[in-house]
Amino acid sequence: MFSTLPASRRHFVRHSLTLALGAAALTGQITSQAQTTGDAVASWPSKPVRLVAAFAPGGAVDILARGVGEVLQRETRQPFVVENRTGAGGNIGSDNVAKSPADGYSILFGLDTTFTVNPLIYKSMPFKNSDLRPVMVFASQGMLVSVNPQTGIKTLEQFIARGKEKGLTLGSAGYGTPGHLAASILTHATGAKVNHVPYKGNAPATLAMLSGEVDGGVISSTAMLSHVAAGKITPLAVTTAKRNPLLPDVPSVDELGHKELQQEVLFAAWVPASMPEPLVQKIQAGFEKAMKDGALRERMRINDMVYEGLTGDAAAKRIQALADRYRSLAQATGMKME
DSSP states (O other): OOOSSSSSHHHHOOOOOOOOHHHHHHHHHHHHHHHHHHHHHHOOOOOOEEEEESSSSSHHHHHHHHHHHHHHHHHHSSSSEEEOOGGGGGGHHHHHHTSSSSSSSSSEEEEEHHTTTTHHSSSSSSGGGGGEEEEEEEEEEHHHHHOOGGGGOHHHHHHHHHHHHHEEEEEEESSSHHHHHHHHHHHHHHHOOEEEEEEEHHHHHHHHHHTTTEEEEEEGGTTTTHHHTTTSEEEEESSSSSOOOSTTTTTBBTTTGGGGGGGGEEEEEEEEEEESSHHHHHHHHHHHHHHTTTTHHHHHHHHHHEEEEEEEEHHHHHHHHHHHHHHHHHHTTTOOOO
């Protein structure tokens, strides 16, 4: 049939057929990919899921990850395994997830400071913030300014005065952590001479304070509550606007007239940014359901995690607001890796 057509017409018909076949193939490919994505979402989780905790075992991030994992494991009947990949202020664990497949089987549990402070103080980062996206901000927490009782310091004002007169050593959970930031803020805002001493997590920083290796610290309250109750550590202030219900006798920095010392840390989960939106939504729905579990919420409460439950744009905006504040503070204080 084609042989009876003029050459130009035959070329046009062949070209049209080629385009049509190509379009059909592309449509089939897109349909197939959509079907594959849909199947992956529908079957998630069909194998063990890694919850990568970017901070040390026994700390608040680890406690939260294990609590959420237990609920999700019970609901889905698939293992949710917490894997602690610690170091560099959360950079190591975050980088691990950033470079993992975006298939829902590697989820990061960490702190906002990895994304809000670390890019300001590290000369180079192993990943970009844009490599990961927050799924949920689970909770927030204030810090506790405290000292070893042997210092004789009883109040925040005495603490500041001692720092101005002789200087103080303050332990933290490491470079880029909330405690590191707090030490810089204290120096800048009050004029106290603070020597920041980084440790590998809240637990060793707390032990250093207990032993007198450092004078004090601005450390996650989760690590401090039992020692305060036992009288082994003297609490001076919480870095929140209001008093902490778990430490009702400890004043807030706001009521002491030091609003500039106000600070909180956010606990959140991130996934690779390239993850398909339907899968992100399914994971988010799993988190939202887990947050309704009474036992998990009580575990959070007794570990001084104030429920937030922010998702999507609200979660991203909350983290970005802290990033903007800390950028100004880092510039003003000269905070950097030491």
